[in-house]
Amino acid sequence: MTNSLADMDRSECLFVIGSNTTETHPMIAKRILRAVERGAALIVADPRHIQLARFATVAVRHRPGTDVALLCGLMHLIVRNNWHDQDYIRQRTEGFSSFERVLQNYPPERVAQITGVAVEDLVRMAEIYATRSPAAIYYAMGITQHTTGVDNVKACANLAMLCGNVGIPGGGVNPLRGQNNVQGACDMGGLPNVLPGYQPVGDEQVRSRFEEVWGTRPPGQMGKTIPEMIQGMQEGRIRALYVIGENPRGSEPHLRHLDSALEKLDLLIVQDIFATPTAQKADVVFAASAVAEKDGTFTNTERRCLRVRKAVDPPGEALEDWRILCRLADALGAPQNFEKPEDIFEEIRRVTPSYAGMTYARLGIDGLQWPCRTEDDPGTPILHVGSFARGRGIFHPVAHKEPAECPDDAYPFILSTGRMFAHYHTGTMTRASTHLDREQHTAYVEIHPKDAQTLSIEDGDQVRVSTRRGAVALEARVTNRVRPGMLFMPFHFQEAAANILTNPAADPVAKIPEYKACAAAIEKIMGGETAQERSV
Amino acid sequence: MDTKPFEPKIVAFMCNWCTYGAADLAGVSRLPYPQNIRPIRVMCSATISPHHILRAFQSGADGVFIGGCHIGDCHYIKGNYMTIKRVAFMEDLLNWFGLEGRLHLEWISSAEAQKFVDVIRRFTEKIRALGPNPIPALLKTPKAIWNGADDEGHCANVA
């Protein structure tokens, strides 16, 4: 997030796109609803009729995968009506004129045709976003999990810059991160192209600095992303995989493809707190520790680094993850001299400029938001104040593209996947929790009443959802939360794993798979067929 | 739009030992009464908890009727003491909440077929006058302060 959560109390307009905030980030939805009751405008754009839409000033349900067209349509209207912030554009950005020309391709009538959103709704959305200042954009995986994910994000950034909303309190472009420490994992260099603090692996000077601290020079060649590793496994170029606290056999698209890749490995090491489907395939399993069983830090979506404290010991022989990693490094002949997580944090500070000013004592309970460069730096609640990190903000022209897979006669529905409120990700944690499991015990697929009627499907019926990659059997939930022609499935349930169905087609830059749109078919299961996956 | 005239749906919880007998007797005696009730036989009116009353309204009932034994006649001695406490409480709560006059309790012995018929008729007319249970409409109407989605996926806009 460019801005902080507390900042939401200052926004006059909140534009939520591709985020079912009340279910996936409930404590952020808390602030959104509070802003609405204070009188701020709320714009909601989501293919489903989400709970937030009930409280919106304008809410639209656009066709899945048409975010770029929708956003460009709004920008077209803003420029046409001269609602854009021309001073801001002149002083702080570049590339506006060529971008403006691309916008000409998105007149509201065409956009309405692509997205399924009425022209008058587009006009109202554009007017509210452009004229209520400061205005903030909030998005989540509904924007990013597309083959056009990067374009979607750029379109959001363009919209924010167009109205002068970046770098001001109450504004910004704010992605809501899905995992407790996904921000931290990125910050710590858990990516193939950067070292801790987003320092590129290809930079000689950077590698020299790390060599000074680590005693070993990190390799300079860019590594592989997860989809590339899976491809490498298929081709025999990746022979060993060490998976820590993840369940790719639940979270990756097109699970069959992944399974065949895992089969080819010489060695699979899994470090987890549960016997996940991935752990069941492993050669070596390390029993790890959960959140209350160790000290350390998490970094949340607003870049706030927070202390995690140990409350109990791990069960049985299980060990804290950092101890396991130290022991493994030891056994590989590279002893790590850390006695407690705080020692590791001290080393992190030395190599990561944005964390340099943090200490455990300073973090306390409130935490600190990076960049925090010195011990008297109070942290940075808002990024890009005064100027962008790179100097001027660039308008990147983007164009609408259909999803990689569109509905056809054989697979007439668009299937979208995501989370529901009582469960989390692949369900390994939440389904082990009595209360959460009681709240939602079985997998389900949402279908619109009209489609259900055509296919004689009633609420609670067993149905089979299939795509070109596989099929699963599960319960139908007939509801007008989805658009006609659309299906929605949460992906928390291993016995009817949504990711058997999803399309591994990925964004060319970010490699993020298209979880939010693929072509699917649905049929009612008749008679005594078992609720088992059909082999395709 | 639904243009049929409004016919109230009334869930009627009736004690096996009294009101249900009265309803039976009314039938045998060919005493006509409105077809609007959905009778549910229970072993004692005290088995009706506020949950059941609320569940009935949630499921779209326009009115809820409870029939029990006269005080002193309860097959289980004191069951109907509980019934009246609960109904008195629920009446106060529903009135305050904005669902007035849609819950009614009456003591009807198994011999009082005529009383049963009269009470059902008057309660049905009362509900007919009150109109449909307003909750489903308030949760759906796009004109309400919150926005609802229509079937086409288009959300109505309300300032």
Added chain:
Amino acid sequence: MKDIVRTWLESGRIDLFLGYRLVDGHPIPHCFSKERLEEVEQLTESLARYPLEKIAHQMLQKDPAVRIGLMARDCTQRSVRVLAAWNQIDMDRIRVLTMSCCPSDAKDKAFCSYLQEPETGPVRKSNGMPSTGDPDDCRVLPAEERLRRWLYEFQKCIKCYGCRDICPVCFCKDCGLEHEDLMDKGVVPPEVPLFHLIRAVHMAGRCVDCGLCEEACPVGIPLRLLYRKVNGIVTDRFGYRVGQTKDQSPFNVLGEFSPLELSSLDD
């Protein structure tokens, strides 16, 4: 205050004392014990309230013989009485240390987060139910408007069950709110208004009006107003005041005949 707690612990009148201490500037509940007597120096009053009696209840369920001291506001004392009335705790095992809270003419300071204006400033409620403190204030609105406003409030619910989970007097092992036959599961908002009215029914004759539920509610539903109403009905109809006696509420038990009359169809 620190001296009293120290004396109680030293003399063996209590085994443990539940109070607050500051951790990195935040008041956090803490269990003081005889073994770590030096910690009593850190004992502090706290504006932020946690359900200490709920924690004490959990401790007593593990070990019924333990004697616990509690830093208690007025609401804490009421809920201790309610828990005792429903045989959840043994009054003899609890010793309360009264702290200054709800305001009155006799007190010069009040320690209660509920009385503080929220930092974000007064919230303008154009759609929902204004939380005025008196549940009967809304009577000025026509019935349909009252209904509409409550339905608006309930539709915000994200089904966190926080109102139940923080409630010091919610102790049932099986909760009606999670009953499959009673309520649709796995959707938000939960069935409107069923979910909240069922909880309201359960609060009748039991709610101690501490306001923790409303503080914990992420979406600002005026729950305290709702529960005040149901408690008010119990007081009006049965003359019972929660937390003032050791008796169970007559609304919740069969008891002897209560002189209530049927309402007429002609009203």
Added chain:
Amino acid sequence: MDCRLVPSVCSYCGTGCGVLFSVIDGTLVGTYPIKTHPVNEGSLCIKGWNLHEHITSPKRLRNPMIRRNGQLQPVSWDEAIQEAASRLRTVVEEHGPDSVGVLTSAKITNEENYLAQKLARTVIGTNNVDHCARL
């Protein structure tokens, strides 16, 4: 009897809500929101309120395991670590460091992520480090 209340952070979504674990006699028994926390200000969602349940679940892994004769069998830490290390070493020797991939996690701490990527980059010698940021 011992009772402790330990402030920490929720490990589900990326919001980073402050939670208070209540521990009685060394057992996690409950989760409460931190009332004064800058992120969640005294509220939690359904997952947060039940955070302790997955930690105390009987399904938790209690031992390291090695696959022997097709079955995962509990072993000591020394065995598990030695097995992993020697087989990793073999793969690196035969196919080079870039034949190893390390998936770090968005669920573990910063310190652990840092160690994991340091292990991959300095001990194994590959930049094949990624995690589920995209998922």
